[in-house]
Amino acid sequence: MLSEACAAASPAVVVATNPAETSSTIDGVRHVVDSGLNNLTSWDPVIASAEMRPAPHSRAGLLQRRGRAGRNAPGVWHCLFTQEQFNDLDYATKPEISSSPLTAVILNAATAGVSDAQSLRWLPPAPCPSNFCAPAPTC
Numbered sequence: 001m002l003s004e005a006c007a008a009a010s011p012a013v014v015v016a017t018n019p020a021e022t023s024s025t026i027d028g029v030r031h032v033v034d035s036g037l038n039n040l041t042s043w044d045p046v047i048a049s050a051e052m053r054p055a056p057h058s059r060a061g062l063l064q065r066r067g068r069a070g071r072n073a074p075g076v077w078h079c080l081f082t083q084e085q086f087n088d089l090d091y092a093t094k095p096e097i098s099s100s101p102l103t104a105v106i107l108n109a110a111t112a113g114v115s116d117a118q119s120l121r122w123l124p125p126a127p128c129p130s131n132f133c134a135p136a137p138t139c
Contacts (some may be wrong), residue, residue: 025071032069036062036081038093043101050101058093059086 038057041050069075079086106117114120 027072029068029071030073030075031078032065032075033078034062034065034080036079036085036089041096041101043103050103056085056089058090060092062086062089 035054036057037054038061039052040055041052043049044051066077069077109117109120
């Protein structure tokens with residue numbers, strides 16, 4: 001089992017990516033190395049396809065990753081970005097639906113009989129929480 005193999009290894013290190021933000025806990029993780037990037041899927045009209053690209057993450061997402069270090073014992077979060085870069089990030093991660101390709105949604109709607117995709121009621125963007133502030137980490 002993965003957690004048993006990881007617990008036997010010492011020291012345990014996580015190179016932070018999107019899965020590092022899940023609620024999964026791997027015993028023995030003492031170090032998290034974080035680039036500050038997040039893999040985002042977006043539509044590229046030039047190549048007419050979806051692609052995944054790294055982009056700066058949000059403060060909230062990075063703080064979630066920081067929590068992976070030392071869940072069961074003392075740990076260290078190693079930032080590959082500066083305090084100033086962290087402070088300049090958006091507070092929260094934008095909802096994935098706001099940047100995801102809608103190809104599958106439109107095809108499913110067409111299958112369901114919708115002939116005009118613009119007639120669908122799309123979700124409005126959420127207001128920006130200007131009064132929120134994530135605590136500054138120590139990198």
